[in-house]
């Protein structure tokens with residue numbers, strides 16, 4: 320199956336604004352500025368679909384993207400941005416929690432971490448929450464173009480240890496700059512659909528430019 324159309328659906332703050340149909344959703348969680356929007360654009364071959372920014376903390380809403388009317392990507396608000404008020408932090412936390420705890424459409428949550436850094440306390444909290452909620456605990460390590468091969472291997476171990484990932488939990492290094500890791504992520508997404516008995520299978524070659 321080829322991806323023909325991907326489009327922005329809605330930026331939601333409250334549950335009332337979430338799309339009402341039962342399409343399956345895959346969510347992306349991570350620190351502000353980790354590269355969620357860039358990853359979504361890379362996966363969909365859409366340069367400006369998800370708005371990227373060099374200013375952290377921009378995505379404060381739950382952004383829904385429709386993919387061929389078959390499923391959705393969900394970009395969750397980035398956490399961990401220091402320069403915001405406590406009230407704002409609490410409200411973002413609530414927005415993330417509401418989506419993650421109440422969304423029946425949600426198949427998997429991908430946790431994004433910057434491959435260069437040790438996961439933060441908030442990354443660990445987020446990861447524990449994901450695992451405790453019954454999701455697989457898939458980690459996507461972003462900005463892999465910033466490191467050499469050996470450093471990537473080393474950092475993958477650091478991330479595994481810090482997040483206390485199980486041996487079978489998957490971690491994929493990706494780069495939105497050189498587009499590495501893209502096929503691994505799509506392969507994994509296909510597997511997720513298969514495991515959840517959805518008749519959706521995206522062709523690898525059709526996601527390349």
Ligand SMILES: Nc1nc2c(ncn2[C@@H]2O[C@H](COP(=O)(O)OP(=O)(O)OP(=O)(O)O)[C@@H](O)[C@H]2O)c(=O)[nH]1
Nearest residue numbers: 352353354355356357371372376378397462494495
């Ligand atoms: N070198 C490099 N830079 C990247 C990569 N992915 C994202 N960036 C840069 O990192 C910054 C943040 O990227 P975004 O995709 O906007 O991050 P986000 O997680 O959506 O950010 P928020 O909107 O704050 O939640 C931008 O300046 C991107 O150009 C990557 O794979 N490699």
